[in-house]
Amino acid sequence: MSVPDAPVTGAHPRPSGPADGGPARPSRLDPAIAARLRRTPDGLVTAVVRAHDTGEVLMVAWMDDEALHRTLTTGRATYWSRSRREYWVKGATSGHHQYVRSVALDCDGDALLVSVEQVGAACHTGHRSCFFTELPVDAAGDRS
């Protein structure tokens, strides 16, 4: 059993990379998948969300092991809110659901690419995508 006051961690084996604090909360995630994750010190991986049909990048959020488990097994994109410290199912309050079509893990296990059928706007501002603010690139495409 875990020591009182120690961080709660999952029971399954996991890599112990320098940036991996391990699962921060109990999770039902397949241990074979959990073993491939490299998490931030607070137990998270980055989730990049794109529209499955157009490929448009819609938003970036965070998942812990359990959020990934719920995403994979319910087909509804589920994230971990760092500010509220709770799980949130996209669309639960807004109606802007994300039906998950596929999920891919990146080469070093710290980012996920979630392809979804997006209902309505992905961004809480009402924009289709959260990435609506262009920054000035002074040397765009300069190959010199």
Next chain:
Amino acid sequence: MSVPDAPVTGAHPRPSGPADGGPARPSRLDPAIAARLRRTPDGLVTAVVRAHDTGEVLMVAWMDDEALHRTLTTGRATYWSRSRREYWVKGATSGHHQYVRSVALDCDGDALLVSVEQVGAACHTGHRSCFFTELPVDAAGDRS
């Protein structure tokens, strides 16, 4: 001047959101842009990189203020390596350059979408994209 042994921070104003540790290193980034960033406690924002032509998501990396400044002003994608704690210009050693076509900031200032002309493979494994490992979705597209 900064106090010896204190973290080095930029001089420009910045939001003081709960997750924002401020610039972790000195930076020449336009203060108007820096003021919009919401950084991790170690001064970073997520950079999602996609191919400008196909929209394919290639990789995820990290930028601090100075990496973003260099990316915007040189047109070469430049990141902060958390493990090596140094800047790296994509392609500097591999030849797999990323020529930056556009950069967008997301609605809450903690993620960037970098559209690039990717030379060769974006992934260090030799894959075009880092997201080549599909995870099983048990309920894909289930709207029930």
